[in-house]
Amino acid sequence: MTTTDPGRRSSAPVPDDEAPAVVAMPNAAVAPPTGASAYVRQRRVRTTIVRVDPWTVLRLSFLLSVAVAIITLVALFLLWGLLSAGGVFSSVEQSANDILGDGATTFTQYFEFGQVFRVGILLALADIVLLTALATLGAFLFNLATSLTGGLEVSVVEDQ
Numbered sequence: 001m002t003t004t005d006p007g008r009r010s011s012a013p014v015p016d017d018e019a020p021a022v023v024a025m026p027n028a029a030v031a032p033p034t035g036a037s038a039y040v041r042q043r044r045v046r047t048t049i050v051r052v053d054p055w056t057v058l059r060l061s062f063l064l065s066v067a068v069a070i071i072t073l074v075a076l077f078l079l080w081g082l083l084s085a086g087g088v089f090s091s092v093e094q095s096a097n098d099i100l101g102d103g104a105t106t107f108t109q110y111f112e113f114g115q116v117f118r119v120g121i122l123l124a125l126a127d128i129v130l131l132t133a134l135a136t137l138g139a140f141l142f143n144l145a146t147s148l149t150g151g152l153e154v155s156v157v158e159d160q
Helices: 054-085 088-100 113-149
Strands: 042-049 152-159
Touching: 054 088, 054 113
Parallel strands: none
Antiparallel strands: 042 152
């Protein structure tokens, strides 16, 4: 049965994939679906951290330190490449020779790629050792402080 009146529907069954989610009649109020609330519920969890495992902190800080070292070496490589391609090293060498006289100084020997990369690797290794040691020491100090004070209270709120 087909009709032109928008308030009437056909009595033929409608397949599920073509069925409208909400059918509103003209001038009719649509109520919220059952179970829906007018406010957002929050779930709050409070916990106390009383101990951090130093072995876990050691492993995690080592991995993060290695990542920082790799990022530092890549950044150093890119920076040296940009400066070299831009002619900065030869410009500094030329300026020094103009001021001090020919052959008085050779700055470029200190800024060769191998020399710069060796220093970068040494700094990256020192970074790995120092950050790992400091993070592990921090874990021990945290455990000592929480044994004296009772722990660190943390509240986590989850919006639903």
